[in-house]
Amino acid sequence: MALILTRDTERFEVPDRLPVLPLRDVVVFPYVVMPLLIGRSQSLAAVDTAAGDGNVVLLVAQRNAEQQDPAAGDLYRIGVVARLMQVVRLPNGTTKILVEGIARARVTRYATSGGMLRATIAPEPFVDPGEPGDHSALGRRVLSLFEEYVSLHRRIPAEVVTLVQATASEERQACAVAAHLAVRHDVRQTLLDAPTLPALLTQLAQLLAAEIEILRLERKIEDDVRGSLFQNQREFYLQEQLKAIHRELGQEDDDFGELEAAIEKKALPEVVQARAFRELRKLRRMSPLSPEATVARNFVDWVLALPWTERTDDALDVAKARVVLDEDHYGLAEVKERILDYIAVLSLVGKLEGPILCLVGPPGVGKTSLGRSVARALGRRFARMSLGGVRDEAEIRGHRRTYIGAMPGRVIQAMRRAEVVNPVILLDEIDKLGQDYRGDPASALLEVLDPEQNRTFSDHYLEVDYDLSHVLFITTANSLSTIPEPLRDRMEIIRLPGYLDMEKQAIARQFLIPKQIQQNGLDPASVTFEPEAVSAIIHRYTREAGVRDLERRLARVARKLARRRAESAPAAPIQASDPAEAPATEVSVPSGKRSRSRKVASVQTAEAPSPAAPQVVVPQSVGPDDLRMLLGVAPYDPDDTSLEDKVGVATGLAYTSVGGETLEIEVAVVRGRGKVQLTGTLGDVMKESASAALSYARSRAAALGIDRDFHRSRDLHVHIPAGATPKDGPSAGIAIATAVISALTGRPVRGDTAMTGEITLRGRVLPIGGLKEKSVAAHRNGIANVIIPYGNARELEELPAEVLAAVHFHPVRTMDEVMAFVLRGVAAPLAEMPITTAVDGAAVSVAH
Ligand code: ADP
Secondary structure (H helix, E strand, C coil): CEEEEEECCEEEEEECEEEEEEECCCCCCCCCEEEEEECCHHHHHHHHHHHCCCCEEEEEEECCCCCCCCCHHHECCEEEEEEEEEEEECCCCCEEEEEEEEEEEEEEEEEEECCEEEEEEEECCCCCCCCCCCCHHHHHHHHHHHHHHHHHCCCCCCHHHHHHHHCCCHHHHHHHHHHHCCCCHHHHHHHHCCCCHHHHHHHHHHHHHHHHHHHHHHHHHHHHHHHHHHHHHHHHHHHHHHHHHHHHCCCCHHHHHHHHHHHHHCCCCHHHHHHHHHHHHHHHHCCCCCHHHHHHHHHHHHHHHCCCCCCCCCCCCHHHHHHHHHHHCCCCHHHHHHHHHHHHHHHHHCCCCCCEEEEECCCCCCHHHHHHHHHHHHCCCEEEEECCCCCCHHHHHCCCCCCCCCCCCHHHHHHHHHCCCCCEEEEECHHHCCCECCECHHHHHHHHHCCCCHHHEECCCCCCEECCCCCEEEEEECCCCCCCHHHHHCEEEEECCCCCHHHHHHHHHHHHHHHHHHHCCCCCCCEEECHHHHHHHHHHHCCCCCCHHHHHHHHHHHHHHHHHHHHCCCCCCCCCCCCCCHHHECCECCCCCECCCCCCHHHHHHCCCCCCCCCCCCCEEECHHHHHHHHCCCCCCHHHCCCCCEECEEEEEEEECCEEEEEEEEEEEEECCCCEEEEECCCHHHHHHHHHHHHHHHHCHHHHCCCCCHHHHEEEEEEECCCCCECCHHHHHHHHHHHHHHHHHCCEECCCEEECCEECCCCEEECCCCHHHHHHHHHHCCCCEEEEEHHHHHHHHHCCHHHHHHCEEEEECEHHHHHHHHECCCCCCCCCCCCEEEECCEEEECCC
């Protein structure tokens, strides 16, 4: 008998008795195509039977999957009629079949025949074809739940949802969903057992909701577990990676170990040690390539490199200190005394509270080398720190570590170089300290120098306090005027005014030449600088208050000698082929005495020693004639400063940042309408001096025999040649007035006289500064007379004896006195009057 089964709109005619294919762990739904492996004889018989009879079987699930040979009672009553789409017999005896579920059917009776079960069936559709009904709402609900279910379920591919959604009817969808649910087969069977489609949909919805709940929970637990696991693993993993990176970079763990040991070993203040360990801990956790690691590492390195407690013992023996100071420097008696006083106090008090020494003077007078010498005298380390051009507070105090490339300030850097907590630190050029919007370096420096505050000096980079109280600070400056006032208050000023020629000679002979000989590997026994040569270098190759240029020139000569020595083979001391070089070279004579610097080139060729001759030392002597060849043309002509009498020219004296200088003031008078033109290096103060000088000239016109109306009928041109700008402007007053009056009267000014003094409108002469430097300059320039303000006469005794011996000083109170002395042939009423002033025993008289 045939049955009609429906599936959607399809109709199938099947026999009402069908071979039964029992299923284990599988429930097949209508519409679903599924591959099955079969091997049991019962199943194979059923497939065989079906193959010969319409290819249709009834798929029924076993209640118990273990049952190998199920009987009627072991099978469910609801199954699915399926079509065999494919049967493939596999070589291992099993058969693979592909089935498609057609429709649900109820077994009304099972019967065994031919080694298999046969079932008599009745149709059991989900939807009664007579009453289709609308189940779309439920269907949609199931679909959306299914979507969520699939999204949570890892083993169901996401495309399934799309496939299911694409199917046309709710029944079809429901079957597809039921087939895809990952549930136990008995649960799936209950779905197949659902009486109607709505019942099936409802059941699916409930099941899906419950499954989703479970899946969510699983997910959460899984995430939690993984989360904590992951965290642990992550750290472990990263640590391992870090180690690998450290290894790659050659920074094995040992490196940190070493750092740790170094921090422990170094005598650090507690806070600093704690800080260093903290950075090290940070460092260990960081990738060595990160910028933070570099910052931390640098910090630790700085802490380790800086002295915190290391110190040298002071040698506080004043007598020995004197020896050291004398060994290093010629002269400077007063300076040395002051330094020795300082050392004496230090040895008595044991600490360094007191003013900071400030060595003031032009370049090259030995300020820096004195600082070094003080360190040597005290047995201390020495470090120099230049302040020239420092405008930013951060240069003193460092940058915060948050800045890229941050570093401690110069003070801490100097301490690092010194390697001990008690060095001598020379703060060079404190007068060149700048100031701008980036903060005031002077106030930071105040903290450095103040014994009250420098115990806890704070550097932005270090962050921990640093104790500077054991440091002996010495400062240097070219001039006092630009040193910030509060700093100047803290300092004890020691002046180094510059050297006289004689002193320069002595310094060259005793210090500079031996030093150069040694530095250039020359033989001290065979090299000689003749005094005339040294003097010529001083006069014609240098013009300075100090000896820096002199040293440079001597060094150049020494290098040339060294080269010559290297070039001449020992057996042939002089290269005759180089006649230009020959004059400075001499041959030693058997008596051991030097022969004078003969022009020996030709002699030498004639007397070339035989190769067998014993090695001859090549004496090398430098005479004045050799300088041109060794140093080139002399840049300064000694005749530069003419000592002749001239009209309209007066020699002033200036005190500049590089020491004292003579200043030739020229005035030209031309017909005109009373214009005054000022040119040259004239600061405002200089202009004031010029106008005071003019007013004076006008007020004394009659007495001087000048045309009363000169200021209307003449133009005056006052020129002060370019040079270093004088620091004390007004002191050129009397020189300007002299030049003006000389120009107007046509009377010459004494060429052997220089003058310095401020002038008032009524012709009084006021005191000036820098007398020492000025008089040294006058002496250097071969000036015989110097007119000075009476107010400065007291200072004459402080002048070097050589200067007092060679120069006559003329203290004056008024301009009239100046005129009387300096203008040749001045008529009455300015009769020449002798000026004699006794200055504490030293009679200073006008010499004419
Ligand atoms: P400053 O710091 O004043 O500019 P330096 O200390 O650099 O001068 O001195 C320049 C050179 O001159 C140094 O080599 C120094 O040793 C030398 N010098 C300066 N004065 C003397 C002196 N009185 N005795 C010996 N050498 C000196």
